Amino acid sequence: MQLPADFIQKYQQLLKNQAAEFLASFNNEATAGFRLNPLKVQAQYVDEDCSQPIAHISNAYYGTINGNNIDHLAGWIYSQDPSAMHVAQFAQPNPHERVLDLCAAPGGKTTQLAALMQDTGLLVANEINRSRARVLSSNVERWGLQHTLVTNNSPQELAKYFPEFFDCIVVDAPCSGEGLFRKDSEAMQYWSLEYVQKCAQRQRQILIEAVKMLRPGGRLIYSTCTFAPEEDEQNINWLTQKFNLTILPLHHYEGMDCGRPEWGDNNLELRKAVRLFPHHYQGEGHFICVLQKAGDAVATSTAKMNTTKLPNLKLWQEFVDHTLVDVHFDSLIVQKNTLYNAALEFSQHHPQIVRNGLMLGEFKKNRFEPNHALVLALKPTQFQQVIELEAEQFQHFIHGEALIIDNQGYNKGWVAVSFEHKIFSWGKLVGTQLKNFYPKGLRQ
Numbered sequence: 001m002q003l004p005a006d007f008i009q010k011y012q013q014l015l016k017n018q019a020a021e022f023l024a025s026f027n028n029e030a031t032a033g034f035r036l037n038p039l040k041v042q043a044q045y046v047d048e049d050c051s052q053p054i055a056h057i058s059n060a061y062y063g064t065i066n067g068n069n070i071d072h073l074a075g076w077i078y079s080q081d082p083s084a085m086h087v088a089q090f091a092q093p094n095p096h097e098r099v100l101d102l103c104a105a106p107g108g109k110t111t112q113l114a115a116l117m118q119d120t121g122l123l124v125a126n127e128i129n130r131s132r133a134r135v136l137s138s139n140v141e142r143w144g145l146q147h148t149l150v151t152n153n154s155p156q157e158l159a160k161y162f163p164e165f166f167d168c169i170v171v172d173a174p175c176s177g178e179g180l181f182r183k184d185s186e187a188m189q190y191w192s193l194e195y196v197q198k199c200a201q202r203q204r205q206i207l208i209e210a211v212k213m214l215r216p217g218g219r220l221i222y223s224t225c226t227f228a229p230e231e232d233e234q235n236i237n238w239l240t241q242k243f244n245l246t247i248l249p250l251h252h253y254e255g256m257d258c259g260r261p262e263w264g265d266n267n268l269e270l271r272k273a274v275r276l277f278p279h280h281y282q283g284e285g286h287f288i289c290v291l292q293k294a295g296d297a298v299a300t301s302t303a304k305m306n307t308t309k310l311p312n313l314k315l316w317q318e319f320v321d322h323t324l325v326d327v328h329f330d331s332l333i334v335q336k337n338t339l340y341n342a343a344l345e346f347s348q349h350h351p352q353i354v355r356n357g358l359m360l361g362e363f364k365k366n367r368f369e370p371n372h373a374l375v376l377a378l379k380p381t382q383f384q385q386v387i388e389l390e391a392e393q394f395q396h397f398i399h400g401e402a403l404i405i406d407n408q409g410y411n412k413g414w415v416a417v418s419f420e421h422k423i424f425s426w427g428k429l430v431g432t433q434l435k436n437f438y439p440k441g442l443r444q
């Protein structure tokens with residue numbers, strides 16, 4: 001790999017006798033990994049090879065996945081660089097906490113945080129870029145999450161709505177991406193010494209807003225996928241000088257390096273951070289640091305904001321009675337004919353919302369049409385009827401075709417549709433015809 005000359009020179013100076021091994025690692029292939037969704041699945045039921053677990057990460061394995069197979073469509077797996085998986089794992093979010101993933105798209109950390117929280121409490125997944133926020137939202141849907149609020153705000157805007165609100169905030173910052181060079185050589189095109197400085201400044205602006213949203217005693221997790229000290233140790237050192245935050249010790253597992261005090265004004269506390277170098281760890285480059293804000297560390301409960309008035313829910317109730325089993329939603333709200341079980345209920349003033357909790361469905365004239373998110377979020381036992389497709393039927397169905405099935409005793413109406421016993425879509429049964437409700441945007 002042809003690395004930029006300034007990059008080579010910089011790391012020769014910084015890493016000295018380790019530089020040759022570090023620079024040579026860029027000629028090796030990037031390491032791939034994936035995580036299983038513990039909200040849905042156990043390893044023995046997926047098609048992927050789960051023979052190489054990633055140490056110290058729950059439900060994670062080395063290897064590549066097929067983005068078009070049923071495991072992916074049904075939200076049972078997520079592709080992610082093994083190093084990146086340590087961020088949420090070190091964040092250790094507790095069930096029922098209020099957690100913010102401030103720079104969240106496409107959703108690697110969000111899906112992992114939600115899994116660790118067992119989809120309880122409140123997870124706010126924010127992304128500044130609108131089209132990336134949509135991708136984030138579709139990954140939240142695929143993962144079957146019920147208590148995640150997806151927002152599309154700048155950190156400055158978001159901070160106006162959530163002063164000292166969160167128990168835990170993850171800032172997986174936009175960075176110069178040096179740790180991605182092996183995976184995506186295009187990342188190198190943007191790289192320059194000036195770009196690193198620019199990224200470091202932008203990260204400081206983001207961190208200032210993150211601190212405003214963190215409650216006293218709350219945890220701030222800062223990560224980048226770059227080796228640059230300006231964006232890593234120097235930013236953390238600046239942060240601890242500017243605000244009342246202390247660095248918490250992280251366990252340095254095999255292959256993990258410590259943060260480098262000498263790269264951050266000789267602040268010895270920086271040793272507590274984790275650096276992942278590709279010549280030491282089987283993954284791409286990463287930096288992770290966990291800090292705690294001074295103050296009361298008692299965990300807060302998930303309080304709700306003001307509630308909204310509901311229209312007549314008869315159509316929804318009829319749908320539940322005919323289609324579902326043992327479901328309880330206690331935060332129902334309606335927005336523009338769409339019914340949600342809200343992750344958070346707002347008064348008049350609210351951030352730019354892309355998805356608020358679980359989208360249950362839409363009121364259309366005299367009927368209720370369930371949303372794709374609902375079929376992906378419920379357990380198989382929560383459907384009155386599940387129709388299992390054969391391989392050929394599955395291929396036709398994900399193309400958007402209706403099917404003629406051998407109807408042996410199914411009732412007319414909504415059914416969950418599965419393949420390999422993985423539920424992936426709604427269908428509507430009329431006699432022997434299974435109408436197709438697999439979303440148009442996902443059809444293959």
Ligand SMILES: C[S@@+](CC[C@H](N)C(=O)[O-])C[C@H]1O[C@@H](n2cnc3c(N)ncnc32)[C@H](O)[C@@H]1O
Pocket residue numbers: 084102103104105106107108109110127128129132154155172173174175202206
């Ligand atoms: C490293 S990526 C996040 C990856 C994500 N956490 C994951 O695990 O899938 C950084 C994100 O920050 C967003 N971003 C860019 N500029 C930003 C800014 N000024 N404030 C907040 N986020 C920003 C980018 O659009 C990008 O989605």
